[in-house]
Amino acid sequence: MSDKYPVDYKVKLVPEAKVHSTAILVGLSVTMKECVKTMFLGDAPTVQYPEQHRKYSERFRGVHILTQREDGSVKCVACMLCATACPAHCIHIEAGELPDKRIEKHPEIFEIELLRCVMCGLCVDACPEEALIMSADDEMSAYERADTVVAKVDLMQRLRIKGKALGYRPRYGDSEKKTEDKVLASGGTRDAGKHGEGG
Amino acid sequence: MPKVTINEKPIEVPAGTTILQAAERLGFTIPHYCYHPHLSIAGNCRMCLVEVEKAPKLQIACQTQVAEGMVVRTQSEKARQAVRATLEMELINHPIDCPVCDQAGECGLQDYYMKYGLHASRVRLSDKVRKRKVIDLGPLVVLDTERCILCSRCVRFTGEVTKTHEFQFFKRGDHTEIGTLDDQPLRNAYSGNVVDLCPVGALTSKDFRFKIRVWFLKTTPSVCPLCATGCNVWIDHHEREYATSDVTHSVGKAKGMPDVYIPGGGVYRLRPRRNDELNKSWICDEGRTGYKTLGAENRLVEALVKKNGKLTWSDYGEALDLLHQKFTEIKAKYGVEAIGGIASPQATNEEVYLFIKYFKEVIGTSLVDLRAGEAWKQIEAREDEILRRLDKNSNSRGAFLILNAIMKRSGKGSEEIIEAARNGKVKALVFQSHDWLTRYPDQAKLKEALSKVEFSAAFATHRIPELDLVHLILPQASYVEKDGSFANYEGRVQRIHKAFPAKGDARAGWQIMAALFKKAGRDLNLNSASDCFKMLVGEVPAFKGLTLAGLPGTGAVVPIK
Numbered sequence: 001m002s003d004k005y006p007v008d009y010k011v012k013l014v015p016e017a018k019v020h021s022t023a024i025l026v027g028l029s030v031t032m033k034e035c036v037k038t039m040f041l042g043d044a045p046t047v048q049y050p051e052q053h054r055k056y057s058e059r060f061r062g063v064h065i066l067t068q069r070e071d072g073s074v075k076c077v078a079c080m081l082c083a084t085a086c087p088a089h090c091i092h093i094e095a096g097e098l099p100d101k102r103i104e105k106h107p108e109i110f111e112i113e114l115l116r117c118v119m120c121g122l123c124v125d126a127c128p129e130e131a132l133i134m135s136a137d138d139e140m141s142a143y144e145r146a147d148t149v150v151a152k153v154d155l156m157q158r159l160r161i162k163g164k165a166l167g168y169r170p171r172y173g174d175s176e177k178k179t180e181d182k183v184l185a186s187g188g189t190r191d192a193g194k195h196g197e198g199g
Numbered sequence: 200m201p202k203v204t205i206n207e208k209p210i211e212v213p214a215g216t217t218i219l220q221a222a223e224r225l226g227f228t229i230p231h232y233c234y235h236p237h238l239s240i241a242g243n244c245r246m247c248l249v250e251v252e253k254a255p256k257l258q259i260a261c262q263t264q265v266a267e268g269m270v271v272r273t274q275s276e277k278a279r280q281a282v283r284a285t286l287e288m289e290l291i292n293h294p295i296d297c298p299v300c301d302q303a304g305e306c307g308l309q310d311y312y313m314k315y316g317l318h319a320s321r322v323r324l325s326d327k328v329r330k331r332k333v334i335d336l337g338p339l340v341v342l343d344t345e346r347c348i349l350c351s352r353c354v355r356f357t358g359e360v361t362k363t364h365e366f367q368f369f370k371r372g373d374h375t376e377i378g379t380l381d382d383q384p385l386r387n388a389y390s391g392n393v394v395d396l397c398p399v400g401a402l403t404s405k406d407f408r409f410k411i412r413v414w415f416l417k418t419t420p421s422v423c424p425l426c427a428t429g430c431n432v433w434i435d436h437h438e439r440e441y442a443t444s445d446v447t448h449s450v451g452k453a454k455g456m457p458d459v460y461i462p463g464g465g466v467y468r469l470r471p472r473r474n475d476e477l478n479k480s481w482i483c484d485e486g487r488t489g490y491k492t493l494g495a496e497n498r499l500v501e502a503l504v505k506k507n508g509k510l511t512w513s514d515y516g517e518a519l520d521l522l523h524q525k526f527t528e529i530k531a532k533y534g535v536e537a538i539g540g541i542a543s544p545q546a547t548n549e550e551v552y553l554f555i556k557y558f559k560e561v562i563g564t565s566l567v568d569l570r571a572g573e574a575w576k577q578i579e580a581r582e583d584e585i586l587r588r589l590d591k592n593s594n595s596r597g598a599f600l601i602l603n604a605i606m607k608r609s610g611k612g613s614e615e616i617i618e619a620a621r622n623g624k625v626k627a628l629v630f631q632s633h634d635w636l637t638r639y640p641d642q643a644k645l646k647e648a649l650s651k652v653e654f655s656a657a658f659a660t661h662r663i664p665e666l667d668l669v670h671l672i673l674p675q676a677s678y679v680e681k682d683g684s685f686a687n688y689e690g691r692v693q694r695i696h697k698a699f700p701a702k703g704d705a706r707a708g709w710q711i712m713a714a715l716f717k718k719a720g721r722d723l724n725l726n727s728a729s730d731c732f733k734m735l736v737g738e739v740p741a742f743k744g745l746t747l748a749g750l751p752g753t754g755a756v757v758p759i760k
Contacts, residue, residue, distance in 0.1 A: 077298045077299050078299075078409070079297070079298030079299065079303075079412075080412045080415075081298070084412065084414065084415075095409035095410075096409065097408070097409060101332045101333045102332070103299070104296075104299045104332070104333060105298075105299040105409055128297075128298050129298065
């Protein structure tokens with residue numbers, strides 16, 4: 001202790017017993033109030049994960065979804081604008097040719113490496129076909145590194161597998177019903193692929 | 200020489216120059232589709248309209264020749280409005296299928312729209328005139344008539360350059376489309392050029408189709424190594440070195456797979472590079488697809504040494520040591536004339552020079568040559584009237600200039616060396632490239648010579664069956680992986696640039712030779728191809744006064760006699 005920071009001994013200390021008796025009662029009353037509120041009145045800020053899930057906002061940026069045409073084919077035409085916009089270089093697309101001359105192009109491989117992804121949503125903004133949107137799915141843990149690379153079939157199935165709401169997507173405010181219904185309807189008709197495989 | 204003023208800048212140009220050319224010299228680019236510097240002027244796209252003072256209407260810059268005192272404005276409101284109107288007309292029936300179009304990123308419509316248009320379309324997509332798509336026009340070209348703006352560049356190319364007249368306009372009005380009769384495939388050796396010519400996505404490359412978006416590509420100027428003409432090319436390769444995709448790569452690694460390489464060794468396509476004095480704006484189809492061997496499965500990236508009669512992997516340094524050691528041994532045992540070196544007319548000037556210098560000065564042998572058969576006598580012989588030549592070596596002329604200057608050799612050339620090897624006089628043979636082995640006309644004789652010699656070595660880019668008889672192979676960098684220069688049939692010295700580093704242990708030929716010089720106790724202090732070239736210029740009189748960095752874009756022609 002130096003003179004620079006002198007202790008002011010003139011301040012009168014409160015007797016210890018007084019502090020304890022009042023403060024403890026005040027504290028206990030808070031605890032009890034919250035206890036009653038959460039236990040009996042159902043006003044808990046926490047959710048019982050994993051049985052319960054929190055409802056996220058309309059523009060939550062979760063795992064991506066590849067939308068489909070009415071016939072169940074992938075809507076993406078492999079223009080690679082998402083891969084171009086991606087700041088994390090986590091989207092890998094290899095394009096292939098379709099016999100349908102009005103569509104011409106489709107992704108033969110479409111992979112998103114979720115460990116690299118920064119969930120920024122720029123890919124969704126870049127997509128000219130509304131083929132890549134985001135879900136409200138925030139569960140992306142995996143046992144192996146290779147499993148964090150999500151392939152085309154999984155991105156197309158994702159909604160069906162998890163049964164989650166849609167997240168960030170073009171015009172999420174007004175026309176979301178249309179897109180949502182379409183994805184859900186077509187997503188339900190296709191078989192689920194094994195997670196982490198396929199292309 | 201008329202004096203004109205373009206955008207308030209005066210310039211004096213020779214009579215007969217068009218406004219577009221004069222503006223280009225001043226640094227103003229006038230938008231255009233149908234004009235091409237190496238085709239006749241059609242004047243049909245109307246994109247290059249400019250305002251000429253005292254002329255009642257706007258004039259097309261591509262066809263209007265300059266006159267004394269002419270005052271031209273290319274960026275006036277009137278001119279810009281005309282360009283915008285023309286562009287809007289071109290886009291009326293355009294399908295706007297940029298997401299699936301390979302031209303996106305280098306498209307004339309996209310570029311000018313961003314610069315001049317930026318208008319909202321007044322035509323509904325459903326009202327557009329639909330035309331035929333994805334028409335197969337031979338091995339290199341795909342036609343989409345919907346995207347065509349009818350500039351007629353391809354019509355003029357097949358009419359004026361190849362003279363095969365495949366392309367023509369069909370139908371009338373807004374139904375007009377470009378095409379070949381009955382969609383017949385293009386049957387000329389220069390068909391790929393129509394893809395580069397097409398300013399929009401109507402003619403796209405079948406080879407390049409959907410492989411990658413052009414904005415992921417980096418481009419490096421180079422020279423086509425497939426014949427003695429030495430056409431200038433752009434090498435379009437992946438912007439990332441080694442061209443491994445991050446994702447595929449890490450997945451591959453995680454699943455225990457080896458490195459994933461994109462086919463073509465990272466090179467996606469070759470495009471002609473404009474050289475008004477040589478190849479104009481064209482290359483042949485052979486040259487265009489020549490990049491494919493770069494990523495071939497038999498590409499060598501490691502040294503191979505024969506052990507128990509089988510070529511097996513070797514450490515690069517150990518292989519180099521062994522090569523040096525064998526040279527010393529054979530020299531001590533049989534004398535200098537027991538070692539023969541075969542230089543390569545496909546190697547760069549720098550490499551040939553160092554190779555010949557090594558054999559002359561370090562080994563001391565007189566047995567160095569590069570001639571194979573009779574082909575070397577006709578370096579200038581043409582295969583057709585446009586570009587291709589019969590000599591399929593990139594640097595025959597340069598190699599001969601160097602050989603003659605350093606060895607002053609005459610006689611039968613390599614024939615003599617192979618013969619001596621067959622007779623057992625030559626005990627060691629070294630080849631500067633594997634290609635020479637395939638081009639030697641008498642294969643049986645070559646095989647006999649190779650099996651007789653005590654030791655043979657080759658520097659190779661590819662593993663070919665002919666190399667099975669060789670005792671030591673050093674991996675060599677291909678022409679996209681090294682710096683250097685080639686001299687074409689007329690002695691035009693042109694530079695090649697390194698696009699990306701060679702894979703594995705492969706080294707440029709000059710690096711291998713510089714290392715051998717060092718091992719022999721002669722450190723030439725060579726750190727780049729420029730250093731080698733500087734040394735070469737000192738010893739080969741034809742190259743006098745040149746530097747590698749100072750070579751002009753069109754190349755420097757050296758005296759060949």
